[in-house]
Structure formats: structure tokens, C-alpha cells
Ligand code: TXA
């Protein structure tokens with residue numbers, strides 16, 4: 001990418017503007033994590049409730065650590081093994097991260113992304129950047145710059161185009177702020193990989209929406225296309241309306257069927273792009289073949305279950 005574009009984006013961030021940028025997971029809607037009014041605008045543009053904390057992105061582990069009040073050995077170990085990469089660590093925050101970023105929580109989610117454009121931007125800006133996924137609240141996350149332009153384009157100062165995201169679903173989120181490590185959001189870095197480094201991690205319970213603050217980001221409905229989506233096998237597809245069937249094993253002879261990879265990392269990389277595309281095509285419903293029930297598919301199952309939840 002043209003270094004002048006990175007310099008321009010970094011200057012916009014330092015000046016309190018919003019910049020959308022690619023990461024290896026999904027595109028982020030970035031603002032300076034040190035500027036409360038810039039952060040305020042992220043919530044306004046996304047229509048996101050103020051009770052939902054944002055992830056803060058840093059250029060390297062040293063910058064991330066400088067934002068934390070405590071940096072337990074488990075944080076150091078996970079950062080050394082998985083950063084830069086699709087892992088967010090929740091730790092106690094220092095006061096320079098404004099409370100607006102963390103929805104008033106005393107903790108902050110920190111991540112060093114692996115995408116070269118994100119890293120170049122973070123290095124050039126020299127500040128921590130708060131960035132949720134660059135989509136309207138509860139909507140589908142963007143995995144291309146076109147997805148961002150289509151939904152939020154007019155409301156951000158600049159959209160950096162770094163091509164399609166390689167991981168395709170949001171980072172794994174682990175809290176290290178309590179007495180024991182907690183999985184707050186599954187992702188493509190698996191629990192097994194994390195446990196190999198720091199030992200047992202407890203799964204967080206699914207919180208009801210009214211309890212969103214206690215377990216932010218655990219809303220049952222999230223990541224949803226506009227078209228009604230259900231999880232169903234090819235023998236359980238609706239008879240009414242025109243629908244599309246997303247399958248990984250066998251197509252349905254009676255419906256428009258779209259093949260997905262049968263391997264979880266490749267499936268994840270394709271998932272949001274496929275759903276964005278089907279949304280654009282205007283079907284009455286989307287049916288998605290339930291993925292296998294095993295650890296490798298946990299994160300994909302989590303996103304599909306939330307995408308299928310009723311509003
Ligand atoms: O892959 C990703 O993580 C993407 C890219 C842009 O980095 N970002 C992303 O951000 O997915 P967002 O805002 O859509 O998701 C933030 C989630 C929250 O919903 C919550 O689950 C968790 O991160 N989180 C952030 N800060 C937290 C905190 N202080 N305590 C608990 N959970 C937190």
C-alpha cells in the first residue's frame with residue numbers, strides 16, 4: 001500500500017477522525033483510544049450501545065502492555081506466542097484509556113493485529129486505536145473494503161483497502177483480569193491452542209441481552225445478515241419462498257445451493273463474504289447447513305448460532 005495513504009490515515013486518526021482499516025480477521029472502524037470524542041463517534045456511526053466495550057489495537061506487545069495496569073505472566077505468554085494475530089486479551093486498564101472505550105469497565109481488550117496494513121497504520125499513528133468491526137451494530141462484519149463502503153462509507157474519513165481478510169471472523173477474546181482465564185468469544189485461535197500455553201480456560205456463559213454489560217459482546221443476536229437465516233440440513237429446508245442453501249457436505253437438489261469449504265479455517269474465511277453476497281441477491285431466506293459439533297468448528301458455530309437468533 002502507498003505509504004502516503006498510511007501517513008494520511010495515521011494523521012486522520014491522530015486528529016480524532018474515523019478510519020476504516022483491514023485486519024486479518026475483519027475490517028475495523030478505528031479511532032484514537034486516547035480521544036473520548038473520537039471514540040464517541042464510533043458508537044454513533046455503528047449505532048452501538050454504550051455498554052459494549054471496544055477492542056484497542058496496538059502496534060506491538062510493548063505498546064499493548066503499556067496500556068495495562070497489570071500484565072500477568074499468562075498475558076506475556078499468550079502475547080509472545082500469538083501476537084501479532086487474531087487474539088484479544090482482556091486485562092486491567094490504565095487510566096489513559098478513556099472509560100468511553102471500555103464502556104466504563106476497569107478492564108480493556110488489547111490486540112496486536114497481523115495484517116501488514118493494520119501494523120503499518122498503528123506504527124505510523126503511534127497511538128492505540130480503538131476499533132470494533134466496521135459494520136452497523138448486530139450486522140454482518142465486513143471482510144472487504146467494499147463491504148465497509150456499502151454500509152458505513154459515507155460516515156468515515158477514509159477506508160483503507162487491504163484486500164479480503166484471511167481469517168474472516170473476529171478474534172478470540174480471553175479475559176485474564178479475573179481469578180481464572182475466561183473465554184469471552186471463540187475465534188480461529190482455539191481454546192486448545194491457548195490452553196497449551198496457559199492451562200485451563202473456562203468458557204463464559206451466554207448472557208441474556210439485558211445483562212450485556214456483565215458479559216459484553218455476548219448478545220445472543222449478532223453477526224446477522226438482513227435476510228432471515230436459519231441453521232437447517234438439506235432435508236429440513238423451508239417449502240415457502242425463494243431461498244439459498246449454504247452447504248459444506250451435500251447440496252439440495254431442490255434449492256439454489258452454494259458450496260462452502262468443508263475445512264473450518266477456509267469456511268471461516270469465506271463465511272461473511274458469502275452472507276454479504278446472498279444479502280445483496282435478495283432471497284426470502286438463507287439456510288445454513290449446521291457445521292460439525294467439535295472444537296475445530298466452535299467459532300464458526302458461535303457466529304452462525306448468533307446470526308440465526310431472532311431479533
Ligand atoms: O477481530 C476483531 O477482534 C475485530 C478487529 C477489528 O480487530 N474487532 C472486533 O471488535 O470484533 P468488536 O468491537 O466488534 O468486538 C469487541 C468484543 C466485545 O463485544 C467483547 O466481547 C470483547 O470484545 N471485549 C472488548 N473489551 C472488553 C472488556 N473490557 N471486557 C470484556 N470483553 C471485552
Ligand code: MG
Nearest residue numbers: 132133141170
Ligand atoms: Mg462486531
